[in-house]
Amino acid sequence: MKLLDALHSQNHGRPPVWIMRQAGRYLPEYRKIREKHSFLEMTHTPELAAKVTLQPIQRYELDAAIIFSDILFISESLGYPFEFIDGVGPVLNTPLLPKDIDNLQKQQPLDFIEEAIRLVKSQVSIPLLGFSGAPFTIASYMIEGGSSRDLKKTKQWLFHQPDNFKRLLEVLTDAIIENLNDQIDAGVDAVQIFESWASHLALPQLRQFSFPYLRKIVENVKAPTILFGRGTAGYIEELAKLHPGGLGLDWSCDLAHMRSLISSAIALQGNLDPQVLFAPEKTIRDECTKILKNMEGDPGFIFNLGHGILPDTPPENVHILIDTIKSFSCNKSSSLISSS
Amino acid sequence: MKLLDALHSQNHGRPPVWIMRQAGRYLPEYRKIREKHSFLEMTHTPELAAKVTLQPIQRYELDAAIIFSDILFISESLGYPFEFIDGVGPVLNTPLLPKDIDNLQKQQPLDFIEEAIRLVKSQVSIPLLGFSGAPFTIASYMIEGGSSRDLKKTKQWLFHQPDNFKRLLEVLTDAIIENLNDQIDAGVDAVQIFESWASHLALPQLRQFSFPYLRKIVENVKAPTILFGRGTAGYIEELAKLHPGGLGLDWSCDLAHMRSLISSAIALQGNLDPQVLFAPEKTIRDECTKILKNMEGDPGFIFNLGHGILPDTPPENVHILIDTIKSFSCNKSSSLISSS
Numbered sequence: 001m002k003l004l005d006a007l008h009s010q011n012h013g014r015p016p017v018w019i020m021r022q023a024g025r026y027l028p029e030y031r032k033i034r035e036k037h038s039f040l041e042m043t044h045t046p047e048l049a050a051k052v053t054l055q056p057i058q059r060y061e062l063d064a065a066i067i068f069s070d071i072l073f074i075s076e077s078l079g080y081p082f083e084f085i086d087g088v089g090p091v092l093n094t095p096l097l098p099k100d101i102d103n104l105q106k107q108q109p110l111d112f113i114e115e116a117i118r119l120v121k122s123q124v125s126i127p128l129l130g131f132s133g134a135p136f137t138i139a140s141y142m143i144e145g146g147s148s149r150d151l152k153k154t155k156q157w158l159f160h161q162p163d164n165f166k167r168l169l170e171v172l173t174d175a176i177i178e179n180l181n182d183q184i185d186a187g188v189d190a191v192q193i194f195e196s197w198a199s200h201l202a203l204p205q206l207r208q209f210s211f212p213y214l215r216k217i218v219e220n221v222k223a224p225t226i227l228f229g230r231g232t233a234g235y236i237e238e239l240a241k242l243h244p245g246g247l248g249l250d251w252s253c254d255l256a257h258m259r260s261l262i263s264s265a266i267a268l269q270g271n272l273d274p275q276v277l278f279a280p281e282k283t284i285r286d287e288c289t290k291i292l293k294n295m296e297g298d299p300g301f302i303f304n305l306g307h308g309i310l311p312d313t314p315p316e317n318v319h320i321l322i323d324t325i326k327s328f329s330c331n332k333s334s335s336l337i338s339s340s
Numbered sequence: 341m342k343l344l345d346a347l348h349s350q351n352h353g354r355p356p357v358w359i360m361r362q363a364g365r366y367l368p369e370y371r372k373i374r375e376k377h378s379f380l381e382m383t384h385t386p387e388l389a390a391k392v393t394l395q396p397i398q399r400y401e402l403d404a405a406i407i408f409s410d411i412l413f414i415s416e417s418l419g420y421p422f423e424f425i426d427g428v429g430p431v432l433n434t435p436l437l438p439k440d441i442d443n444l445q446k447q448q449p450l451d452f453i454e455e456a457i458r459l460v461k462s463q464v465s466i467p468l469l470g471f472s473g474a475p476f477t478i479a480s481y482m483i484e485g486g487s488s489r490d491l492k493k494t495k496q497w498l499f500h501q502p503d504n505f506k507r508l509l510e511v512l513t514d515a516i517i518e519n520l521n522d523q524i525d526a527g528v529d530a531v532q533i534f535e536s537w538a539s540h541l542a543l544p545q546l547r548q549f550s551f552p553y554l555r556k557i558v559e560n561v562k563a564p565t566i567l568f569g570r571g572t573a574g575y576i577e578e579l580a581k582l583h584p585g586g587l588g589l590d591w592s593c594d595l596a597h598m599r600s601l602i603s604s605a606i607a608l609q610g611n612l613d614p615q616v617l618f619a620p621e622k623t624i625r626d627e628c629t630k631i632l633k634n635m636e637g638d639p640g641f642i643f644n645l646g647h648g649i650l651p652d653t654p655p656e657n658v659h660i661l662i663d664t665i666k667s668f669s670c671n672k673s674s675s676l677i678s679s680s
Binding site for chain 2: 150151152155156159160198199201202203204205206230231232233234235236237251252253254257258271272273275276278279280283287290306310
């Protein structure tokens, strides 16, 4: 169980590896199911979600599965379901307004996720990850009604009605904690929280509208949590103070340097540029090896990309990535033996 | 000359302030000229460029002017002129291919920029800034043919033909140095280099395809250089080793923390979220004051936004920003006097 060992900073030999969006469109077997079913059908039908979750596990020697789901389903559980439109992304037909906070429904459990988790767990022995969006990120999607270049409506609300915005974050935080604990009860071994829009927010606002809610989630979720966001390297010390199980980082930092800034008790996850998987084999191996050497011997290192794998990634290049990590492991073990 | 003093880490009292894109669409007097002339006409006609450069100086008590121009004109000087299409941005009808490198024209001077600089200098006493895009950023625009979500073509080239890509960066670097020194000869007092797409590139690639060229520019330009990019806080120590006059930072970091990581000989510029300028007056003042207090007494601090001012910013809120900085100055001076 390399992944769980790493989340407790107790991994030896090669690092564990999993890939953000590893169950996804770059796999032909995924596209085959996607041709017949919408994204919402796939995520809401436990048998399909479980099948898709298992696809990358069957193809590659990965060290974790991650349940096929979406960061925004908390919104659905509060009565605001997103549609997912090809080429557009998630869309909420009636974006949330400040006056709507009191109308948010009491949370309904997302049974379909739990059922998919139970199906996957009955078929795999490697750890299974659950996940959710973070409160600020989900709030932003609900307020903007979908993706946004600049989160203008969200920031208007946040700057003009900060107390009201915080009430929304509190409702979301409680719903996320309940949902993640349901996922854990159904069988996931650890969870990742996506603060996907962290880089839109200035640090003084992150301190008010993100970190306190992340802290509450970390403290109340019953399994190790990995916090992921892009552009977070400049304040990693502040994230470390939230005491997560791990921090996922994008490609704009040197993981060994990040390690020097924070406690060895917190796992570090990352951080290969997903576009390296379009490079020639030698470059893929070289770029992976840079990261492996850089983090060599770190018992809390989890290999991953710095962001989700891209939809048109050649699947054979993922084999090269994983083979490089596993080969490196051998060298490392023998060097440890010879030097000890 | 507070700005130049700060660039030599010798400023006392309140910090100097200028605003990225301070000459721009948020000003009604700018929009009036823009109604009659295209962006290219405005930038290529020295009288118009000078007039627009002076507009924010006439309206606000800013500590620097910045010439009205574009980061991509180096491409034009090499025979690849961009068009600027409303709602789309810069467009190059024939994006650059690897085979085109040998066809890049010998550089033609961008006389219109120099003439605009001379016109501005004859009318202002505050420092005037020149600027250019950085080699990697300009190369990316030329290869993609405009803006891009993921720089996919650029990264294909970079990973598959790195030596050829470096030849392009060398051509651009030499052209940028020559152009910036022309701007300095015409009268600018300092220059800013925009590595606008730094956050698209992983740190191992920045070390190969950005930093060495930035270093060459810093070493060969005859006036202080400010390096600006977004998402750079995680590797600020590496940028500091390029020995620029200053580093411009986005809003995702704490400037005092950044200061603790690098030499006091390098100015730090930033980093208010431009969207704070849509907040109520009290919030604008509070958020400015946080930064001012945080950097209080730092002789190398330059107040700016963390990115360009947004086109629909209420112009009166820029008055609030500048007034806050100037009022803070008074408090600071008196406290210095009383404590010394």
